[in-house]
Amino acid sequence: MASVRQIAESAGVSISTVSRVLNNDPAVNTDTRDRVLSAANRSGYVPTIGRRITRYIGFAYTGRRTLVDAFDTAVLDGAARGADDARLDVVILNLHRDKQADETFTQFFMRKGVRGVVLRTVSESRDVCLKIAEEGFPHVVVSDRFDSPHVNYIDGDSKGDSLRAVEYLISLGHRRIAFAMHSVPDCDHVDRFDAYKQALANHGLAFDERLVFRHPINLAAGATILKLTRSMPERPTAIYFADPLLAVGAVQKAHELGVRIPDDVSIIGFDDADMRHAVYPTLTAVCQDASRLGFQAVAWLGQLLSGSAPGRFQHTIPTFFEINRSTGPAADAGAGPNLENGHVAPPGNGNGLPGATFPPSGASDKDMRGRP
């Protein structure tokens, strides 16, 4: 309910000065400006349309906008559903377009009439999130994590399921397992990479840098990776793709080359949406409910604005591991090198599920397949 009057009182200035700050008048002294903005964030200033207070939540990309990606779509859809529940509306904002360089983020958001903001970030623009958090404007970063206690975020934790995924491959007798990730890794891809290395280590398999592929994220890169693995002297018998597009591109290329999945190579993908069911064979994948990330981000902002949420939100939600048709027992080595390396498939039980190593003891079938 705060108006310019409250802000003015709280900052010890006149309402004229508050108005100037909100409109980014360059005449205002920097210290005064900061004092007013900080007071504005403290008091929870609400812009109004006419005399009605706005109920807008911003949805902003800190980097370049890419609504076309399935992940972003799902996040936005979740955000819109969350907004429905909280009686808020989602505004798509473009920070690149019309945030003035000399304007703080708080000024920008208040000028736009939004009362909180969901931030989609990329690794290059984490500093933007830190800045917004520092200013104190209500925000939640989706799909990244921060050490700073001031940054609110929600992220999927794919580490555990990535470990599980690679261990599943190992349990199927795979010994040469490749890994593919973004050439500009964010913390999620790094998590998955760490889990991959951990799984190898847990089972006494040597880490081999040649089996790690770092590429841009698109179908063509997935195809390239699949092709590269086929021309290796010691072919991997399985690949874990840390990204949906890479996995789909690889499946595509496998068909084209006559490489059978999973007979010739097992593939595990990562899925943000429902891509895994739209390819053949359906992809075994570590899955993330991206829509839930957006939903919970806005749900929390709604609580914050209504005063019923604590001032901090740092949350991870579990992924889930879904076994489909793209994985199977390791191909009968055939190639000498595997044997030379001493990588021999253990005696299986016929369905490729020795059970001793997978699922990990304590994990039920529900854990393995069901959504949380």
Added chain:
Amino acid sequence: MASVRQIAESAGVSISTVSRVLNNDPAVNTDTRDRVLSAANRSGYVPTIGRRITRYIGFAYTGRRTLVDAFDTAVLDGAARGADDARLDVVILNLHRDKQADETFTQFFMRKGVRGVVLRTVSESRDVCLKIAEEGFPHVVVSDRFDSPHVNYIDGDSKGDSLRAVEYLISLGHRRIAFAMHSVPDCDHVDRFDAYKQALANHGLAFDERLVFRHPINLAAGATILKLTRSMPERPTAIYFADPLLAVGAVQKAHELGVRIPDDVSIIGFDDADMRHAVYPTLTAVCQDASRLGFQAVAWLGQLLSGSAPGRFQHTIPTFFEINRSTGPAADAGAGPNLENGHVAPPGNGNGLPGATFPPSGASDKDMRGRP
């Protein structure tokens, strides 16, 4: 730049009454209300945040919201790009949620602070578009067509390319060509169906209702259709799917059943996004640049708001037909029934492109493949 004062003058009432109407005060006489709303739309009333006029465009579903669909995503992405160019911001609105029953659409939109609206509609809710048009609120309906001169719309015209697609199949020697569409058809699906029938007629092929499949739009339905065609006594050798999800589901099922594409069956799909490149074999498809629909809708609204557009916008944009790997010469009949029916493949030139019927005379290769 109109304010309550101008509206009041124009409608011959006091500003109090204008305010009451904009806030849906039930005390106001119906006639007065309508006079005021009509004046508000005539004068181009602009809501303000503080004293700044808003630059919001609404993005609203007249039916239930489904941002998750690739088509809707692409439209929204295009709308956001169009908004960037026009310095507008897109607000996702939910008509179902908080439009009050006794409130007109104009009142709702003005209450939300939006100055124009992009409408995504489904066949059941065309009346909503007509109502909004009748009220005179700035709007563009995306992906539908209307006879009323008051409704602004932009739609892809897939009729010509659908005709071309089916004639392409005929040119490849196909004689039993199935067609799949939505069980609740909108005008686009009807267009494609008409084109299908037209192509058959143009080439003296009998229309067979048993080759027409009407299903809900999802992967499972596509799979069902593919399966149904395989169990028919006289199997179709080609299928045109009027929707992306149906086509992908069918390709999926074909792999599962060991049905080879295009050797056993040729498939032409419809693509709103880039789905055709994410399946194997890549889909020959009639393609629509959905993003352009959203872009042009908002671009025109931007012009309208700045006074530089005519008051009417009824526009169709061309689709394009892209030949990929899912189509090939008709399978050697083998089955007796085709011959009994007198449907004999004409002598081809080896690559399945007799040329006489396809491409239609006058059409260049560029027309066939390139985006417009």
Added chain:
DNA sequence: CTGAAAGCGCTTACAG
């Protein structure tokens, strides 16, 4: 059911 008037929120010359 409607208007004149009071009053809030905000912005903006004007003064210092």
Added chain:
DNA sequence: CTGAAAGCGCTTACAG
């Protein structure tokens, strides 16, 4: 660089 005051846009008791 900042404030007091005028004034616009809007809403809302109050009066009829």
